[in-house]
Amino acid sequence: MAEVVEIKQENLVYAKPKLITDNVMHYCPGCSHGTIHKLVAEVIDEMGLADKTIAVSPVGCSVFAYNYIDVDWIQAAHGRACAVATAAKRLHPNSMVFTYQGDGDMSAIGTGETIHAAARGENIVAIYINNAIYGMTGGQMAPTTLLGMKTATTPYGRDPRLNGYPYKIAEMMAHLDGVTYITRQSVFNPAHVRQCKKAIRKAFENAMAGNGFSLVEVVSTCNSGWKLSPVAANKWLEENMLPFYQLGDIKDLTKK
Amino acid sequence: MAEKEVKLMKGNEVIAHAAIRYGCDGYFGYPITPQSEVMETLMEEKPWETTGMVVLQAESEVSSINMVYGGASTGKRVMTSSSSPGVSLMSEGLSYLAGAELPCVVVNCQRGGPGLGTIQPSQGDYFQACKGGAHGDFHLIVLAPNSVQEMHDFVGLAFDLAFKYRNPAMILADGAIGQMMEKVVLAPQRPRKTDEEIAEECKDWASCGKGNRQDRHIITSLELKSEVMEQINLRLQAKYKAMEENEVRYEAIDCEDADYVIVAFGSSARICSATVEMARAEGIKVGLLRPITLYPFPTKAIADLAKRGVKGFLSAELNAGQMVQDVRLAVNGAAPVEHYGRQGGMMFSPDEVLAALKDKLINKK
Numbered sequence: 051m052a053e054v055v056e057i058k059q060e061n062l063v064y065a066k067p068k069l070i071t072d073n074v075m076h077y078c079p080g081c082s083h084g085t086i087h088k089l090v091a092e093v094i095d096e097m098g099l100a101d102k103t104i105a106v107s108p109v110g111c112s113v114f115a116y117n118y119i120d121v122d123w124i125q126a127a128h129g130r131a132c133a134v135a136t137a138a139k140r141l142h143p144n145s146m147v148f149t150y151q152g153d154g155d156m157s158a159i160g161t162g163e164t165i166h167a168a169a170r171g172e173n174i175v176a177i178y179i180n181n182a183i184y185g186m187t188g189g190q191m192a193p194t195t196l197l198g199m200k201t202a203t204t205p206y207g208r209d210p211r212l213n214g215y216p217y218k219i220a221e222m223m224a225h226l227d228g229v230t231y232i233t234r235q236s237v238f239n240p241a242h243v244r245q246c247k248k249a250i251r252k253a254f255e256n257a258m259a260g261n262g263f264s265l266v267e268v269v270s271t272c273n274s275g276w277k278l279s280p281v282a283a284n285k286w287l288e289e290n291m292l293p294f295y296q297l298g299d300i301k302d303l304t305k306k
Numbered sequence: 307m308a309e310k311e312v313k314l315m316k317g318n319e320v321i322a323h324a325a326i327r328y329g330c331d332g333y334f335g336y337p338i339t340p341q342s343e344v345m346e347t348l349m350e351e352k353p354w355e356t357t358g359m360v361v362l363q364a365e366s367e368v369s370s371i372n373m374v375y376g377g378a379s380t381g382k383r384v385m386t387s388s389s390s391p392g393v394s395l396m397s398e399g400l401s402y403l404a405g406a407e408l409p410c411v412v413v414n415c416q417r418g419g420p421g422l423g424t425i426q427p428s429q430g431d432y433f434q435a436c437k438g439g440a441h442g443d444f445h446l447i448v449l450a451p452n453s454v455q456e457m458h459d460f461v462g463l464a465f466d467l468a469f470k471y472r473n474p475a476m477i478l479a480d481g482a483i484g485q486m487m488e489k490v491v492l493a494p495q496r497p498r499k500t501d502e503e504i505a506e507e508c509k510d511w512a513s514c515g516k517g518n519r520q521d522r523h524i525i526t527s528l529e530l531k532s533e534v535m536e537q538i539n540l541r542l543q544a545k546y547k548a549m550e551e552n553e554v555r556y557e558a559i560d561c562e563d564a565d566y567v568i569v570a571f572g573s574s575a576r577i578c579s580a581t582v583e584m585a586r587a588e589g590i591k592v593g594l595l596r597p598i599t600l601y602p603f604p605t606k607a608i609a610d611l612a613k614r615g616v617k618g619f620l621s622a623e624l625n626a627g628q629m630v631q632d633v634r635l636a637v638n639g640a641a642p643v644e645h646y647g648r649q650g651g652m653m654f655s656p657d658e659v660l661a662a663l664k665d666k667l668i669n670k671k
Contacts, residue, residue, distance in 0.1 A: 100516065101515055101516045101517050101518070102515040102516075102517070103515060103516075104380065104513055104514065104515055106376070113528060116522075116524045116526065120516075120522055121515075121516060121522055122513035122514065122515055122516055122522050122523045122524075123513060123522065123523070123524045123525065123526075124375075124376060124379040124380075124513050124524075124525045124526075125406075125524070125525060125526035125527070125528060126372065126375070126376075127372060127375070127398055127399065127402050130368070130369070130372035130375070130399075133364065133368075133369040133370075133372035133373050133375075133376065134372050134373070134375055134376030134379070135376060136362070136373055136376065137332060137334060137360075137362075137372075137373035137374065137375075137376035137377035137380075137384065138376045138377065138379065138380050138513075140332065140360045140362060140377075141331055141332050141360055141377050141380055141382045141384070142380060142501075142514060142515065145514070145515050162365060162366060162368070162369065163365075163368070163369050163372065166364070166365035166369065
């Protein structure tokens with residue numbers, strides 16, 4: 051039996067978000083998904099949107115996001131989340147509709163659905179988890195895999211002559227008129243966790259205000275896929291991912 | 307009683323009007339010949355200003371069927387339409403819709419294939435529509451209209467059946483039915499369901515926001531535990547069995563005393579009804595069995611005709627012989643079953659079918 055430790059009220063600085071369920075998460079220890087799920091759950095709760103949120107989960111590690119956040123969910127086919135969300139939002143214009151997608155889902159198989167939902171200016175939010183690898187299928191190359199990075203399908207490192215170049219869908223989408231807020235965040239340290247939460251909140255507010263499409267990219271870790279400990283993965287992210295995937299707002303027309 | 311509203315319209319235009327009148331909440335489509343008039347008519351009618359219906363042109367059929375998936379997930383009455391190559395792109399979505407048990411209506415105004423094929427009428431998608439047409443064990447409810455009036459009526463019927471069974475329903479038309487103009491009696495405007503009515507009607511499953519519900523709803527076709535997934539499959543099969551028991555629809559013309567029966571659906575059946583008249587004028591007792599539901603197939607009706615002593619069946623289709631397999635299964639060796647068809651967008655004439663009937667069955671030594 052584990053020892054029950056009672057936390058005194060004055061020492062309580064953080065509690066499990068109200069909308070996070072009691073289901074045991076399937077994510078690997080150290081994975082960014084858990085942190086980002088909590089931020090999304092907190093924002094939905096703080097904005098009072100729990101009863102009118104329709105969330106769309108992808109194919110990939112976060113396919114099971116519906117087990118963890120206590121709102122209504124639709125699980126979409128691989129890459130189709132933004133098309134699914136488009137209809138849900140158009141048919142329920144007062145609801146908060148967001149997708150939660152990985153890099154394969156959004157930037158490989160779902161590029162078309164993502165770009166066109168953004169171009170149409172759908173009033174939805176896409177939370178985009180970029181960890182530069184396919185986690186669920188066992189660590190294959192993603193569209194965002196860095197040059198030289200070893201994966202199950204780039205065992206000698208990503209070579210642009212063989213495997214092409216990584217690309218930044220956030221920058222690509224920035225010139226679409228239907229998109230009003232694009233930001234790239236991360237959750238590798240507490241300061242960035244707080245910043246990321248603010249960005250998610252801003253995106254959700256943007257969608258509820260009917261201002262158009264919002265994208266929150268979160269540069270994330272996949273310590274299992276990267277074959278690094280959680281701490282080493284955070285360090286690797288900072289040293290290798292962030293120089294290429296630079297953090298900050300890419301487009302912000304929310305104040306207009 | 308209010309006066310009937312009768313119009314002269316194209317089959318495709320009627321799909322659009324019927325969608326509005328039967329209280330459809332959303333249409334999501336992508337242009338493709340020979341069915342583009344469906345979305346064109348909807349855009350011209352602007353139903354978002356009257357009934358509040360959403361109409362959206364997607365960037366592909368892949369996207370439009372997934373918009374249908376999204377809309378259906380929230381309990382709304384949503385539909386799309388396309389033609390053969392476009393429906394192939396929808397296959398993935400149809401499998402997900404069937405797997406997640408979502409009601410919706412898909413119109414396939416068939417054209418000749420394979421590949422890009424032709425834009426002329428065909429019935430080459432019978433297998434695709436009736437045998438699943440995508441991965442996994444599933445069935446669509448498949449309705450085959452043979453007139454502009456049925457194009458209209460089946461939109462309402464398809465929505466009713468789709469919601470009764472929480473299953474995608476397909477209207478399997480073809481370029482001929484879609485493009486031809488006929489008189490049609492339009493249904494009175496049925497009001498769209500309110501969000502409250504939908505929340506009540508779909509209170510056990512729709513993901514439309516939790517509202518006052520305690521438990522969240524999850525629309526998914528995923529289940530990693532094999533023993534649970536098998537139970538889901540068994541439940542789906544039980545549903546298909548119930549459809550087979552309760553929803554078979556067909557039309558039998560002059561079958562009571564027929565020595566020979568032509569089995570044909572959609573535009574082919576329309577042509578073959580003239581064949582029956584020609585044969586009867588010659589003193590040959592020919593009947594027409596027209597399946598209205600292609601899935602569930604009128605197996606028993608055909609088996610009963612075979613038992614009664616029909617000497618031969620001719621499955622007349624605009625393809626190389628697809629439905630004929632189901633006719634053979636129904637007849638089960640009790641009488642010869644032959645196929646006659648044209649392909650590539652060519653249609654047969656009533657006398658061609660009569661000649662084939664004589665050649666393949668009546669005069670066969």
